[in-house]
Amino acid sequence: MKLDIQRDIRDFRREAKYWASLASQMDMNSGRRAQRVRVQVGDGHTIDRGYVIEQLLLSIGRLLDRLDVVATHIDSNPKDISRLRTQFSHQLLRSAFPSANFRDKATIDGEFELDDGFVTEYLLASAGDLVTQILSGEERLAKTEYFVETALSDDFEKSVSHIQELRILGAWARLVPAAQVGVRLTNDHPALVRTLALASSLPLNVLKKFLSSEYIFPWSDIHRPFFGPMFEAAGIGNRSWLSYSGDQTIQSLGGEQKRVVQQLIYRFVDAIDFLGFDRWLEGMVDGYHMGENSLSGMRVPINVVPSRDSSNMCCWAVVAVARGSRGRGKTRLKSVVESLKNHLRKCPKTDVLVFVSDSWSPDAQEALQPEIKSIESRDGNAVLLLVTGNQITPIILRSER
Amino acid sequence: MSKRETRTSYPKWSSTNLVDHFKKRRAKDEHCWRDVLALDPSKAFTQEDYEAKSIQVVAEAWLTFSSKTWDPAGRTHLDSRKTNLDRKLVKTVTSSGGRSIITCYHEHFDRRHTSGSLKRPFPELSLKYLQKLEFDAQGDGVRDISDEEVDLGGLDKKLQTILLARLQTAKRESERYQ
Numbered sequence: 001m002k003l004d005i006q007r008d009i010r011d012f013r014r015e016a017k018y019w020a021s022l023a024s025q026m027d028m029n030s031g032r033r034a035q036r037v038r039v040q041v042g043d044g045h046t047i048d049r050g051y052v053i054e055q056l057l058l059s060i061g062r063l064l065d066r067l068d069v070v071a072t073h074i075d076s077n078p079k080d081i082s083r084l085r086t087q088f089s090h091q092l093l094r095s096a097f098p099s100a101n102f103r104d105k106a107t108i109d110g111e112f113e114l115d116d117g118f119v120t121e122y123l124l125a126s127a128g129d130l131v132t133q134i135l136s137g138e139e140r141l142a143k144t145e146y147f148v149e150t151a152l153s154d155d156f157e158k159s160v161s162h163i164q165e166l167r168i169l170g171a172w173a174r175l176v177p178a179a180q181v182g183v184r185l186t187n188d189h190p191a192l193v194r195t196l197a198l199a200s201s202l203p204l205n206v207l208k209k210f211l212s213s214e215y216i217f218p219w220s221d222i223h224r225p226f227f228g229p230m231f232e233a234a235g236i237g238n239r240s241w242l243s244y245s246g247d248q249t250i251q252s253l254g255g256e257q258k259r260v261v262q263q264l265i266y267r268f269v270d271a272i273d274f275l276g277f278d279r280w281l282e283g284m285v286d287g288y289h290m291g292e293n294s295l296s297g298m299r300v301p302i303n304v305v306p307s308r309d310s311s312n313m314c315c316w317a318v319v320a321v322a323r324g325s326r327g328r329g330k331t332r333l334k335s336v337v338e339s340l341k342n343h344l345r346k347c348p349k350t351d352v353l354v355f356v357s358d359s360w361s362p363d364a365q366e367a368l369q370p371e372i373k374s375i376e377s378r379d380g381n382a383v384l385l386l387v388t389g390n391q392i393t394p395i396i397l398r399s400e401r
Numbered sequence: 402m403s404k405r406e407t408r409t410s411y412p413k414w415s416s417t418n419l420v421d422h423f424k425k426r427r428a429k430d431e432h433c434w435r436d437v438l439a440l441d442p443s444k445a446f447t448q449e450d451y452e453a454k455s456i457q458v459v460a461e462a463w464l465t466f467s468s469k470t471w472d473p474a475g476r477t478h479l480d481s482r483k484t485n486l487d488r489k490l491v492k493t494v495t496s497s498g499g500r501s502i503i504t505c506y507h508e509h510f511d512r513r514h515t516s517g518s519l520k521r522p523f524p525e526l527s528l529k530y531l532q533k534l535e536f537d538a539q540g541d542g543v544r545d546i547s548d549e550e551v552d553l554g555g556l557d558k559k560l561q562t563i564l565l566a567r568l569q570t571a572k573r574e575s576e577r578y579q
Contacts, residue, residue: 011566018559041524042556051525 012063019056246394314347325359351380373399433514455505458493531567538574546575
């Protein structure tokens with residue numbers, strides 16, 4: 001991997017400085033139509049102020065991301081990194097908004113924290129009028145249309161770029177209501193987001209479709225802060241149709257991987273609750289299973305049986321998913337048990353098995369005895385998550401000694 | 402990375418591929434192509450229009466590069482192909498040698514086409530495209546970006562530097578999974 005942090009930091013800082021210099025050229029007090037203010041960026045080429053601000057925020061975000069990488073991988077004093085983050089962002093924001101009155105805020109345990117939300121907060125605290133102007137009228141409408149288009153799009157492709165865009169979208173979602181109601185952001189971002197007129201300005205089904213997109217999970221660290229109140233507004237994510245009473249069983253798990261297995265199971269319970277068993281199962285069979293925003297939420301890959309993923313890699317854990325006990329479809333219990341046995345034959349060092357199914361049978365239990373025994377012998381875990389109606393029950397699969 | 406030089410020959414479609422792709426574009430997004438070609442409502446969108454535009458894109462491209470793109474259906478990266486983009490983000494993809502055209506379409510960033518997108522200023526479109534390229538490369542959607550040729554004439558020098566830096570970042574990301 002060719003990652004040149006120094007070069008990235010230099011490039012991103014140069015870029016942020018460029019946008020800051022453009023922002024500073026724009027008249028901040030030119031009245032109601034201020035959002036139309038454009039700046040020249042070449043022969044006959046202009047861009048508008050809203051775009052400049054967006055790019056400024058983005059480039060600051062990218063710069064801070066890289067500083068985080070430095071902080072993670074290089075043995076540096078956290079205070080130095082923190083100071084650097086503050087210094088960079090302050091300089092950039094001050095140069096972008098020369099007339100703004102900046103105040104140091106959000107001091108946590110004596111250290112200065114700055115994330116893109118905080119940059120937003122800064123902008124609103126110091127240049128609220130400007131942001132209000134930018135986001136009024138056409139610009140705001142354009143952003144709302146963006147929501148609608150994304151939500152309606154049939155080919156809403158799942159890629160890293162969308163996750164990134166959603167982060168940006170999230171930042172805008174926080175800006176819009178704040179600008180709309182003319183308040184200054186406090187630490188209570190969700191309360192402001194709640195004022196977002198999206199729930200009323202977008203048809204509820206569109207909002208639901210947008211939020212239910214499999215890449216906007218209410219439990220995701222990226223999405224929760226941005227979309228939490230919108231999940232609430234759309235009436236999803238909070239409902240609990242699922243009755244889960246397996247804490248004691250899960251807590252009683254032993255083995256080296258205990259903690260990760262518990263994490264995996266809680267994630268599945270949340271996901272099934274949110275998506276419903278059928279959609280969750282389809283996502284598991286279709287999806288790629290690595291990363292905090294994947295259905296498994298794992299930072300390392302896991303195997304799924306059955307799966308459209310044709311990779312032959314053996315992972316530490318396998319998740320088998322089955323729906324229906326009759327017939328021969330590839331997600332039927334009997335077929336899944338067979339596929340699972342094949343998989344474990346190929347990957348005999350698998351330490352963890354989580355079998356999620358809406359049915360179970362003595363035949364399945366019997367058929368998997370050698371595999372369960374083998375997992376037990378390595379101090380691993382085999383767990384069945386049985387989803388029946390609105391009940392989800394974890395059962396530890398043990399070998400019959 | 403070099404600035405584009407004037408070409409003496411342009412790629413060609415094979416007749417079957419042209420027919421297939423034209424039919425696909427007409428069925429899937431004729432309204433987009435009518436916008437792209439600024440066609441009068443009384444005029445039909447023809448195969449000749451489509452072919453001519455695809456070649457014009459190569460002739461007027463501001464960005465050309467080779468890369469291997471992830472094919473979700475085949476679950477593999479395709480062999481290296483050449484991407485040519487004009488200033489409205491109409492994209493013509495050719496074989497690696499640049500002789501034959503594989504496809505031509507308007508980049509909507511995986512969303513529906515909107516007429517407004519063609520009116521966006523070139524600096525915004527170019528930044529957006531390079532941002533997408535970088536994110537795609539981060540997610541291994543694009544590998545091995547090479548042979549870049551860029552023409553950013555008309556933009557101010559600082560913005561050109563930023564765009565070139567973004568392309569280089571995308572290129573580095575695309576080499577991550579080698």
